[in-house]
Amino acid sequence: MSLTVSNITKTFTKFAALSNVTFEAEPGEFLALLGPSGSGKTTLLRLLAGLDQPDSGAIAFDGEDFLQLNARERRIGMVFQSYALFRHMTVADNIAFGLTVRPGKERPSKSQIKAKVDSLLKLIQLEDLGKRFPAQLSGGQRQRVALARALAIEPRILLLDEPFGALDALVRKDLRRWLRRIHDETGVTTVFVTHDQEEALDLADRVVVLKEGRIEQIGKPLELYRDPSSAFVFEFLGANNQAAGTLRGSSVDFGGFSVPAIVKGAADGTAVARFRPFDTQVSRSGPGFPVKVLSVLPAGANLRLELQGADGQVYETQHAHDQETSDLKAGDTVNLLPTKVYVFA
Amino acid sequence: MRARPAEAPKAAGAIGLSLVAVFWLGLIILLPLVTVLFEASKGGIEPFLAAVAEPDTIAAIQLTLLVAAIAVPLNAVFGIAAAWCVTRFEFRGKGLLLTIIDLPFTISPVIAGLVWMLLFGAQGWFGAWLRLNDIHIVFALPGLVLATILVTFPFVARELIPLMNDQGTDEEVAARTLGARGWDIFFRITLPNIKWALLYGVLLCTARAMGEFGAVSVVSGHIRGQTNTLPLQIEILYNQYESVAAFACASILAGLALITLLLKSVLEWRFAGELAANRRH
Numbered sequence: 001m002s003l004t005v006s007n008i009t010k011t012f013t014k015f016a017a018l019s020n021v022t023f024e025a026e027p028g029e030f031l032a033l034l035g036p037s038g039s040g041k042t043t044l045l046r047l048l049a050g051l052d053q054p055d056s057g058a059i060a061f062d063g064e065d066f067l068q069l070n071a072r073e074r075r076i077g078m079v080f081q082s083y084a085l086f087r088h089m090t091v092a093d094n095i096a097f098g099l100t101v102r103p104g105k106e107r108p109s110k111s112q113i114k115a116k117v118d119s120l121l122k123l124i125q126l127e128d129l130g131k132r133f134p135a136q137l138s139g140g141q142r143q144r145v146a147l148a149r150a151l152a153i154e155p156r157i158l159l160l161d162e163p164f165g166a167l168d169a170l171v172r173k174d175l176r177r178w179l180r181r182i183h184d185e186t187g188v189t190t191v192f193v194t195h196d197q198e199e200a201l202d203l204a205d206r207v208v209v210l211k212e213g214r215i216e217q218i219g220k221p222l223e224l225y226r227d228p229s230s231a232f233v234f235e236f237l238g239a240n241n242q243a244a245g246t247l248r249g250s251s252v253d254f255g256g257f258s259v260p261a262i263v264k265g266a267a268d269g270t271a272v273a274r275f276r277p278f279d280t281q282v283s284r285s286g287p288g289f290p291v292k293v294l295s296v297l298p299a300g301a302n303l304r305l306e307l308q309g310a311d312g313q314v315y316e317t318q319h320a321h322d323q324e325t326s327d328l329k330a331g332d333t334v335n336l337l338p339t340k341v342y343v344f345a
Numbered sequence: 346m347r348a349r350p351a352e353a354p355k356a357a358g359a360i361g362l363s364l365v366a367v368f369w370l371g372l373i374i375l376l377p378l379v380t381v382l383f384e385a386s387k388g389g390i391e392p393f394l395a396a397v398a399e400p401d402t403i404a405a406i407q408l409t410l411l412v413a414a415i416a417v418p419l420n421a422v423f424g425i426a427a428a429w430c431v432t433r434f435e436f437r438g439k440g441l442l443l444t445i446i447d448l449p450f451t452i453s454p455v456i457a458g459l460v461w462m463l464l465f466g467a468q469g470w471f472g473a474w475l476r477l478n479d480i481h482i483v484f485a486l487p488g489l490v491l492a493t494i495l496v497t498f499p500f501v502a503r504e505l506i507p508l509m510n511d512q513g514t515d516e517e518v519a520a521r522t523l524g525a526r527g528w529d530i531f532f533r534i535t536l537p538n539i540k541w542a543l544l545y546g547v548l549l550c551t552a553r554a555m556g557e558f559g560a561v562s563v564v565s566g567h568i569r570g571q572t573n574t575l576p577l578q579i580e581i582l583y584n585q586y587e588s589v590a591a592f593a594c595a596s597i598l599a600g601l602a603l604i605t606l607l608l609k610s611v612l613e614w615r616f617a618g619e620l621a622a623n624r625r626h
Contacts (some may be wrong), residue, residue: 049522071521078522084515088537098523101533153523 002026003048003157003189005242010043017043018213021057025157025191030183032174032200035210036236041193044210045159048191050074059166061156077150077188081162083142085134092117092130096299098153099214120148140171146180158183160192165197176203197237203226209233229264229273231233231344240274241315243289247343256285259338265345273341277304277318281337283341288335291315296328303328317333381599385592394580397597404570405578406597412553412561412574412625416493421547425503430510431502433517446502449495457495458563460560461488482565489574492560497548497550503538504546512538544612552605556598 002061003025010018025031033041040116046052048059050071058067066074093100099113121201122129124144134142143163150158153245163179165171170225180203183190194200200207209216209232217229228234245252245259250260252273261273281288282305291307294314298304303325307315315336319325328334366527385393431439449457454568463469465482475482482488516538520530536543558576565572573581576596582591 051522053520072524072526073526078519080515081521082513082515084519086516086520086534097520097525097533099526101523101529102522149519172592277447 002062003191004060005044005048005056005059006170008044008047008054008059010047010052010054012042017314018047018054021209021210022214023215023218025189026205027189028187029189029196030180030203030205031189031191032204032212034190034195034197034200034205034236035216036195038212040213041195041210042161043213044162045078045191045193045323049078049159061316075153075156077153077158077268078142079146079150079154079158079160079163081165081168083134083146085142085149087134089133090130090135091126091132091134092121095120095152096162097149106314107250110313116152120152123151123185124148137305138171139167140175141221143175144178147182151182151188152176155188158190160190162193162195164194164196172199177202188243201237202306205210207276209236210235218269220279227262228344229344232271234274234342234344239277239316241277241280241338243273243309243313243315243341245271245273245341247273252341252343254289257337259341261341261343264342271343273338273343275338276304277316277340279338279340280315280317280319281339282307282319282328282334283337284318284324284334286335288337290333291336293328293330293332293334295330301325309336353494357552368489378599381592384588385596387592388589392589393542393593396587397595401570401573401592402578402590402594405573405575405594408486408489408573409575409598410603411487413551415490416497416554417547417551418548420494420497421501421543422496422504424546424550425539427502428432428505428509428621429504430454433514441609443506446499446506449498450503454492454496456493460495461491461564468601483564484568484572486572488564489561491571493557495587496557496560497553498602500550500553501546504542504549508542514534522566531588541612545609548605548609552602555601 005024006022008021009016010020015059021040021044022033033044034055035041043052047054048066050066050069050073053067053103060072063112086097089097096113096116099108099116104110107113117130120173121130124147126144126148127140129137129141134145137145143166147160147163160179164175165174171331176199201224204221206218206220207224208218213229217224217233219227224233227239234240243254246269247252247253247257247263247266247268248259249268250263251258252271254273259273282291289309293308293310294306295304296305302318303321305317305319305325305328307317309315317336359488371438387461388410427442429444431446437450462483464471465475466472467476467483467486469483516534517530520534525533525584557574558580562577562580565574565577567573567577569578569581575594579591579598582594
């Protein structure tokens with residue numbers, strides 16, 4: 001029971017939306033398609049749903065050729081970014097739609113449908129709102145109704161297009177946990193599209209990173225984070241800094257001091273070293289390049305600094321609140337020492 | 346955005362503008378309407394009833410309603426099809442199609458009538474063949490219906506296109522992924538979402554169909570009691586100086602229009618909540 005996507009290519013009038021995309025989703029897996037806008041992730045989702053046809057390649061589920069089936073026959077639950085709730089129907093009728101629309105002999109009885117709707121309303125914690133219309137719900141509630149409607153047909157795969165895109169930050173975080181719990185309860189294979197790396201890393205079992213219609217890397221969140229295969233993935237997954245240095249073997253020499261490097265296919269010589277804000281130290285007299293403190297942001301679990309090098313390059317760093325950093329203020333000059341850098345080809 | 350009703354000077358301005366609008370409406374719309382009713386009732390109720398009971402007039406009323414009853418449903422179906430086509434698909438020549446839909450609004454109704462004469466008239470392209478097969482189109486019911494359809498075509502389509510553009514295809518696509526087939530999607534998703542705009546378009550179309558003069562005048566042939574619709578009957582009566590009868594017919598025509606308007610208002614009032622919900626979502 002798994003979803004296999006092999007060598008999918010899809011071209012729109014002028015540009016290639018997807019080229020040679022291949023990946024697999026294990027049964028019950030929660031898979032994220034992560035990429036910036038224009039990376040082809042929504043196109044991919046539409047192909048999985050049967051709303052578009054690829055130019056070439058294959059999509060199979062559980063050994064069955066999906067490309068031979070239309071959207072209706074694939075029995076895929078899809079949650080749209082806009083939710084696409086039926087505005088003239090009540091919440092309960094929305095959820096029941098996939099069942100009531102079935103032809104006579106396949107359609108469950110009225111009482112079966114009602115029982116199903118009731119259990120789904122309970123699952124999404126909106127038991128009392130079955131008679132409301134979509135316009136009378138909040139964004140988060142609509143989102144949950146859209147999910148219940150998709151789950152009602154007992155889908156083989158659940159597809160979610162930017163499921164939290166239209167919600168504010170607080171609701172988003174809440175729904176994220178909740179969605180993960182629903183997934184764990186129902187066990188349905190789920191593919192969701194997002195441009196938010198935090199969301200993908202937080203929620204998914206595995207993440208497929210897309211860039212300009214190609215797969216950049218596939219992996220578990222921690223693998224991607226620890227072992228990014230390219231500068232693109234490294235940069236896309238979080239805040240980062242760059243500094244020029246010279247790569248020698250497995251360390252980068254910054255002229256006077258050198259730092260251990262994780263090297264991805266780069267040859268020795270002049271290189272751009274990338275590092276995370278928290279893989280740094282600042283000191284008044286230790287090794288590092290001299291930087292001027294632009295601003296000090298002390299609020300939060302970490303102290304955050306904005307620094308500027310002699311060449312004008314701006315760095316963003318994070319540190320524990322400690323002796324060394326407690327009396328820093330804007331205008332000070334300190335030495336910035338990266339403790340771990342990445343060098344990509 | 347609804348502006349907050351502001352300070353007194355602004356309110357005074359609003360009242361002034363409203364008065365101008367009311368005065369203008371009264372002058373341009375209500376005055377003629379009152380005149381019609383006044384002229385029709387000048388001789389008292391007896392001549393009014395006599396004029397209306399005239400067989401030719403009754404025939405004209407029946408014909409008008411019959412033409413509308415055929416033309417309006419056809420235009421509703423074609424209007425939905427055209428709006429569907431324009432809002433659900435991208436294709437070459439879409440702009441051209443939109444222009445063609447608007448064409449009846451821009452060309453003179455007389456031309457709309459002449460077109461059918463050129464095609465189906467005695468000297469027209471198909472005239473000889475039609476005569477040979479004893480089929481009557483112009484100077485008969487089919488011609489009246491064709492002319493009316495042509496003139497009133499844009500009403501339904503024009504109401505639906507902006508709404509359907511606005512609503513987009515998301516709900517229909519969602520219905521498809523949930524297993525709905527083509528007609529299920531249309532009857533359970535599309536139609537309920539457009540029903541108010543459709544109804545509104547149909548009512549406007551009906552009002553216009555009943556009142557159409559120019560196009561119908563060309564293809565009618567003015568055979569009394571047979572091919573005269575109510576507007577044509579009014580003209581004939583008026584030209585014969587039968588002014589009470591003419592205004593009696595005119596007041597019936599105005600009455601039909603008012604009923605249409607009333608129907609629309611009642612529906613809007615009755616379903617105000619649902620209308621608002623439809624727009625908000």
